[in-house]
Amino acid sequence: EAQVTQNPRYLITVTGKKLTVTCSQNMNHEYMSWYRQDPGLGLRQIYYSMNVEVTDKGDVPEGYKVSRKEKRNFPLILESPSPNQTSLYFCASGLAGQETQYFGPGTRLLVL
């Protein structure tokens, strides 16, 4: 089944404790991206990647890191999480040059 997976789906952590949210897709998509969704602010792009080893900042990259060592994986790293990073996070993937992006199931993060 073609899909984008994210882990964990739910996470409660404390300020300053490094965490990684994994994202994996099995559709051989070149393009991958991370969004966060917040009430009243909608979905905002954090980082994106056009292909392996090619990543760039989106609209709200502060406090986040990403890497793209393999085509299928695009982890989101929070080196020192803060409460304002409490949010619902989505990973998305798509074929470069085509528009449709498919989203993972989301990761709900609470930073205390």
Add this chain to the structure above:
Amino acid sequence: AQKITQTQPGMFVQEKEAVTLDCTYDTSDQSYGLFWYKQPSSGEMIFLIYQGSYDEQNATEGRYSLNFQKARKSANLVISASQLGDSAMYFCAMSLLSSNTGKLIFGQGTTLQVKP
């Protein structure tokens, strides 16, 4: 500025009836894509339908159709024969093919409730 506007925060529809969710967009680009996504209460974002700016025919996917009116810059979603499982938040989104970020620009969403 590139923007998506969904003016209906919430809507009700009777089961088995059709419903139209409004979406207007603002861009000066000539090449763009328009999408609708469904977000049920469980939180996932489900792709429903896509319309390219150069597509002359309205997109359809099963019970979903996109009423694309380019001159009015509108891309309304029509759901025919509503089902209880259609109750969810619906987002309209746009991508600009000239952009190298692949970013989707989302509207604020419309909550649809289907009544039995």
